[in-house]
Amino acid sequence: MAQQQSGPRTVRAARGTALSTQGWQQEAALRMLSNNLDPEVAEHPEKLVVYGGTGKAARDWRSFDAMVRTLQTLKQDETMLVQSGRPVGVMQTHEWAPRVLIANSNLVGDWANWEEFRRLEALGLTMYGQMTAGSWIYIGTQGILQGTYETFAAVAAKRFNGSLAGTITLTAGLGGMGGAQPLAVTMNDGVAICIDCDPSRIARRIEHRYLDVEAKDLKHALDLAVEARDARKSLSIGLLGNAAELVPALLAMDAPIDIVTDQTSAHDPLAYLPIGVAFEDMAGYAAEKPEEFTRRSREAMAKHVEAMVGFQDKGAEVFDYGNSIRGEAQLAGYGRAFDFPGFVPAYIRPLFCEGKGPFRWAALSGDPADIAKTDQAILDLFPENESLARWIKMAGERVHYQGLPARICWLGYGERDKAGERFNEMVADGTLSAPIVIGRDHLDCGSVASPYRETEAMLDGSDAIADWPLLNAMVNVASGASWVSIHHGGGVGIGRSIHAGQVTVADGTKLAGEKIRRVLTNDPGMGVIRHVDAGYDIAADVAAERGVRVPMREGE
Amino acid sequence: MAQQQSGPRTVRAARGTALSTQGWQQEAALRMLSNNLDPEVAEHPEKLVVYGGTGKAARDWRSFDAMVRTLQTLKQDETMLVQSGRPVGVMQTHEWAPRVLIANSNLVGDWANWEEFRRLEALGLTMYGQMTAGSWIYIGTQGILQGTYETFAAVAAKRFNGSLAGTITLTAGLGGMGGAQPLAVTMNDGVAICIDCDPSRIARRIEHRYLDVEAKDLKHALDLAVEARDARKSLSIGLLGNAAELVPALLAMDAPIDIVTDQTSAHDPLAYLPIGVAFEDMAGYAAEKPEEFTRRSREAMAKHVEAMVGFQDKGAEVFDYGNSIRGEAQLAGYGRAFDFPGFVPAYIRPLFCEGKGPFRWAALSGDPADIAKTDQAILDLFPENESLARWIKMAGERVHYQGLPARICWLGYGERDKAGERFNEMVADGTLSAPIVIGRDHLDCGSVASPYRETEAMLDGSDAIADWPLLNAMVNVASGASWVSIHHGGGVGIGRSIHAGQVTVADGTKLAGEKIRRVLTNDPGMGVIRHVDAGYDIAADVAAERGVRVPMREGE
Ligand SMILES: NC(=O)c1ccc[n+]([C@@H]2O[C@H](COP(=O)([O-])OP(=O)(O)OC[C@H]3O[C@@H](n4cnc5c(N)ncnc54)[C@H](O)[C@@H]3O)[C@@H](O)[C@H]2O)c1
Ligand SMILES: NC(=O)c1ccc[n+]([C@@H]2O[C@H](COP(=O)([O-])OP(=O)(O)OC[C@H]3O[C@@H](n4cnc5c(N)ncnc54)[C@H](O)[C@@H]3O)[C@@H](O)[C@H]2O)c1
Known part of the structure; x- marks a missing residue:
């Protein structure tokens, strides 16, 4: 076990294929937690602040140490529970279950304001998780x-x-x-x-x-x-x-x-x-x-x-x-x-109706060549998508990596699972030098309730209904994601949003392939059904064409 | 498939061992949903209201019909998603995953008030789930x-x-x-x-x-x-x-x-x-x-x-x-x-520290003799607990069943899993005539944030922190519960609470036994770690004695 320290220090994710944990799922969590605090990635790493004001990856350095320690010994059928950046439990689950479950910054409605939040934060009882800060999948300004x-x-x-x-x-x-x-x-x-x-x-x-x-x-x-x-x-x-x-x-x-x-x-x-x-x-x-x-x-x-x-x-x-x-x-x-x-109703919502959103991944090897190969795989998989191709090519030329090499692009229902399964095959057959972690931001099609931004002016007036991100989190847990998080207040502030994130590790195993297929189908699937339910025709068409099941429209 | 109807009618759970679904997990969900609307159980079944003001089991009769229809065909690796009493999706998961995931009445913080809730309810976009009404495990006044x-x-x-x-x-x-x-x-x-x-x-x-x-x-x-x-x-x-x-x-x-x-x-x-x-x-x-x-x-x-x-x-x-x-x-x-x-800090919190809370179960056979046998099993398992014995005996004499025969008693960490596994064995060996569903109210030790009641005056001031019920829901999904729910506003009203529920079916299979052991260990385990984290000595003692892992206290 690594020497424990108690204060600020320079943190950087391990590279390569040597594990300091019991398996790649745990290793991925450890590396991505560390990567979020890499000085190339984080805005104020000494304060554990990753981005977005005070969005943190861990509550304090003692909590960080305890998470590292726990991840290093965590078994394939165990799950670590993280409450606002602090590990509070380890429980026996099973192979299909996530290795980490995270809930950050959540408050009961009447107390969901900055004043109460700051009071609790000052007492050391919570932290602001933003979106990908507290759920360990921030990849810098890309x-x-x-x-x-x-x-x-x-x-x-x-x-x-x-x-x-x-x-x-x-x-x-x-x-x-x-x-x-x-x-x-x-x-x-x-x-x-x-x-x-x-x-x-x-x-x-x-x-x-x-x-x-x-x-x-x-x-x-x-x-x-x-x-x-x-x-x-x-x-x-x-x-x-x-x-x-x-x-x-x-x-x-x-x-x-x-x-x-x-x-x-x-x-x-x-x-x-x-x-x-x-x-x-x-x-x-x-x-x-x-x-x-x-x-x-x-x-x-x-x-x-x-x-x-x-x-x-x-x-x-x-x-x-x-x-x-x-x-x-x-x-x-x-x-x-x-x-x-606003830009969401005007341009983004039609994409959300197709289950499109910010699909991102990082190379645990640390080798930029792995990302170059995944870029090519994306180009090969979706040759008809010109805007995607333009982005992938330009990003390869213009984007400087911060921390572990990573890529982001928008993919929809029926696309994300394809990409994820391909990456997993590329890990399995040795094309890539180490596993890939696949995640997304929380401002995805079916993972956020945020009436001032992502769910502003929904067709049916359901802007503030927060059942959807919670169902999103639960179905990701039930589908085999490697870690899943539920956050409050990211993006627009305390009291104004509830959102969920998932990260799934493509470690090249058959089991990982099965999990990826489910997670990367069901996660964007939430976006499709959320918008079908709100009355968007595009979403209903996508559901009908691509076989997304909507019980209220069946068998009547 | 059953004839579909569209308005109020008399609903009553099926009894006996003939299934109208693909398996006992789905059958249990269907029977318990129906049981919540049994006129013996529900206060206003024609309005789908089960108890507690307007606590409902389904959004409307069309939603009820769609849930019945979906449960009747749901496969062993599929999961139905329910958003405030309406089925919104069916997704492929796996055998260890819940068959139903439920989120009821949840609203983003700044909108979490009765006025907005009533507005959305009038638009047909949400319903009030109370606690066990919308999560299908109400058992009447017992x-x-x-x-x-x-x-x-x-x-x-x-x-x-x-x-x-x-x-x-x-x-x-x-x-x-x-x-x-x-x-x-x-x-x-x-x-x-x-x-x-x-x-x-x-x-x-x-x-x-x-x-x-x-x-x-x-x-x-x-x-x-x-x-x-x-x-x-x-x-x-x-x-x-x-x-x-x-x-x-x-x-x-x-x-x-x-x-x-x-x-x-x-x-x-x-x-x-x-x-x-x-x-x-x-x-x-x-x-x-x-x-x-x-x-x-x-x-x-x-x-x-x-x-x-x-x-x-x-x-x-x-x-x-x-x-x-x-x-x-x-x-x-x-x-x-x-x-x-208040009664919670005075009497209930010390019980919560031991992971104690309202463990309840119902006999899917409909046969009171099954409950009598489980009563005896409880007496045999915990002979030293006099107050429990007194309750079980008196309840057997005094309590009239409403709907499916059921029992409730308080059990703690290390007890619930024992009881659950025993029930599962009794189903397996034919002692009981059909499977048993095991659940609880949401006002359990580690499943609720409710600053005016269950989490009033926490030792560390963490009353309003709502990460715990969300972690509780996720770990129950990850442990193999049959259905899991996250609700807002039960008991004390909209804006004032967030809470989670789980129900697990003892169908006598080995897999069910494995799930029961995990769910009924981890679910009360959340109560122990929540109170350790808040600084309660009893909880820390229980954790140390019974082997509940708390990362912040390990390896330093
Ligand atoms: N798309 C989104 O939903 C989204 C995402 C992030 C940020 N935002 C919003 O976008 C805005 C910009 O964010 P940022 O992080 O770049 O802010 P910033 O403070 O870093 O930059 C704002 C810039 O505006 C310039 N400016 C101010 N007044 C001006 C004026 N009268 N004329 C010309 N320039 C002026 C400032 O010099 C500064 O360079 C913020 O309001 C932020 O909340 C929106
Ligand atoms: N333990 C808990 O946390 C918990 C659970 C449920 C209800 N409650 C609370 O307990 C209270 C009672 O709930 P309920 O459902 O039984 O309410 P209820 O309205 O059914 O009964 C209240 C009773 O109080 C009587 N009453 C009113 N004023 C009186 C007076 N001055 N003197 C004598 N009797 C008087 C009424 O005649 C009535 O029978 C409520 O305030 C409820 O919110 C607490």
Whole structure:
């Protein structure tokens, strides 16, 4: 057994094929827990914080040590129970059962608020698990890039025949999340004008090759954009300035914009630059006069949103990208703020109806060659899916691995199980040098109840019904996942979401193959039945075509 | 396949050994669902309401039909998913997996209130599952009687050497729940004075043999009580009147009361009789002047509670029996209302620390002789447990079965699995004429987060942490239970609790024996580890003695 330590240290997943556990299922859990805390992966590894504010992989270092110790001796018919990042039990189960069961940050409804959560956290009784932080399947910023890519691919599919070639997208915000926008647009062969008021953000995105060029001014940006568009070349253009001024200016100029969205930090009025304030003065002003600042930033957002609606009136595709800018503009008195939709109902929900969602995997060998081989396997399996092929190729070229090599792409019902079984065969026949872990984010088609995002504006009004993620977790346990988690409050905060995750290990055994087939059928299957139940025709068609059973529609 | 109907009808579980399904696991689910709607069992079967306000077994009759249809064809490696009383999917799992997974009434935290729940219910999108209503293991009023018996047994164990012989208990409220008190006290060999202001309630309890006699007046009640006590005979005495007057009067008389509690409907001030109001005028007055009535009923409760505290000051054992009378008295301005404890922290939590809780089972044969044999098996297995023996014998004599013959008793960690395995052997060797289903209520030791009742005043302040019931559900799925459920809002209402249930079928097979051993070890094991984690010494002792693994206490 490894020497036990009690405080912060550098953690990194083991590589290669030597096990420090009783089997690959346990080894995978140990490596992925460790990988989440790898300094390349985690934002604040010394505090066990992986990403997303305070999303943690373990409650504290003593709990981390106890989990490592327990995983190292855990048998093939035992299961470790984890309560908000702390191991609280080991029980005898069986071979088909998960090796780890996790419940993070869950609170009874009337107590499900940040205040009570922080109180309990301060007492050492809970931790914030976010989504993949506390369930040990975070893979770094590739996830954000891919999600953004997928959204723009869905825009392309809806309005532009599957490609953004020949279109210009206008957006703002090049921060932690928003910075993925320019690359996501160019990966879809489009042109993007990206406004940010912070010059350092523009410089950083160029340095990391997420953004191609910076324009000198508005006119320069538009000239570059039109030229690239006409040549049907992809190009991303940074533009320094205030979006609340520049977006209306572009509208006034009658700029030929096809798509408009925004990822400034509008959810927090103290982080959105008002009109007439210099970027350098922003932080001081917000701190000194927060109420005045809020009033003025909301006024600016109203102008910004009004211009977005103006572009929509002229025929552009316009959507809210999850930053609440519509709500803030409405607070400032702008009446048409909700004239354009949020991105989930507009683009993501149709994918959810097909059981599509963020399928991801990591190579336990640590060898990038294993991911290259799985990339090729995906291309071979789904040759007809062009957007998928574009992503896989570009990701192979552009994405830097953080921690264990990993890949993410969106696959639907009937696809995920195929990919998973293929990976398992590739482990079995030695094509891959070690097992693969297959998981997903919690914001999948049938695994989340989150009325401000993933389940906003459901057709039948069932936004807040949380039975679905719980059924998702239970059916994953019943199908043979390697570890399963139920979380509360990820993404949108305490009190606002309940969601479940699963990770399944392809260790090349026949049993793993059987488990993978069930888990990767049933898990996206939850997305299909959730949307059939809510009345979506696409989901009903998918269920009928692909044989997903819906008892209420049978035998009547 | 059975003829499908679409509206209310009389439902009753099949009896005997002929199956209308593919196996006993499915048959058990079908029979128990049907049994919950048996007119002998359910309060309003035509509305699918089983008990507890609007606690339902199925969303609507169409959903009921679809569940019956699905269960009749469900294979040994398939699982039906039920979302708030409606079957939403059938998925391929495996032999060790549950045949049914249920999630009822769950809502995202910020939406977890009655208003949103009722809105969704009216849209036909959810139902209230209570605890055993929506998870198909309600067995009628025996459950209440046994819970009340167990509480008084715990009082006896704590203060009176394990028996109430030679003691007098004073209580009030002979309603649906409170009416079990007189019989529970006499089953513990004690004497009870039970006050109610409604003469019809007293008459009904005497008719059903839950109450022995009615006293003419206060003095008569006390004379009867003292006489029985001195003869160490059990006796329950009904006394008509207002508890807010009679309890203080008994205190003023210096009546020799040993135990005081109350189950008037104090949780609802419009249902508690104020002082100076005739019982006949109560309903009209409450309807006409609800605010005045509330003020006066709270004042009366303050007097009532003040007298209870007076008895405690004189040395009596006093407790709140879950009706919020302390809170109401405090609202009326009485400062010492919380001087006496709630029943869970006082008596039930020490049992929870040992993994004890409401173990129940039903005979799928429908033959009472099967229950008689299991009763005997329990007596044989635990000969040293006197309170258990007393209960089993009395229950056999006094309890009328409702629907399928059933029994309930409290068993702890290391006991439930023994009982379950014995039952399975008795099915295998033909001692019993058909399989037995084994389940429990959701208010078990490790299956509920309910800060106003089961997890009130936890030692470490973790009352609202809801990870535990979710882990409980998942580990039951992972251990081989036949059906598993996660509910929200049972007992104390929407927003106030999250809880899980499991039912496991002893069909006499070797596989069922393996599953039973795991489920009935791990399920109460959750209670032990939950209380170890919260810092209870009894739980830590039980874990150490009986080998329950707690990773944080290992290998350091
Ligand atoms: N798709 C989703 O559902 C999703 C996912 C993650 C984040 N978000 C939301 O997207 C927003 C951006 O997230 P982030 O992590 O990138 O935030 P961030 O704070 O890292 O970046 C915000 C950027 O906006 C810029 N900005 C602020 N005011 C501006 C103005 N008036 N004009 C031009 N630029 C301005 C800032 O300089 C900064 O670079 C947040 O509101 C976040 O909640 C949505
Ligand atoms: N142990 C638990 O945790 C638990 C379980 C179930 C119910 N309860 C609580 O116990 C209480 C009783 O439940 P129930 O189902 O029996 O209610 P119920 O309404 O059926 O019966 C209440 C009885 O109290 C009587 N009563 C009202 N005011 C009175 C007064 N001033 N003096 C004398 N009698 C009076 C009524 O006549 C009635 O018979 C409720 O508050 C309920 O919430 C607690």
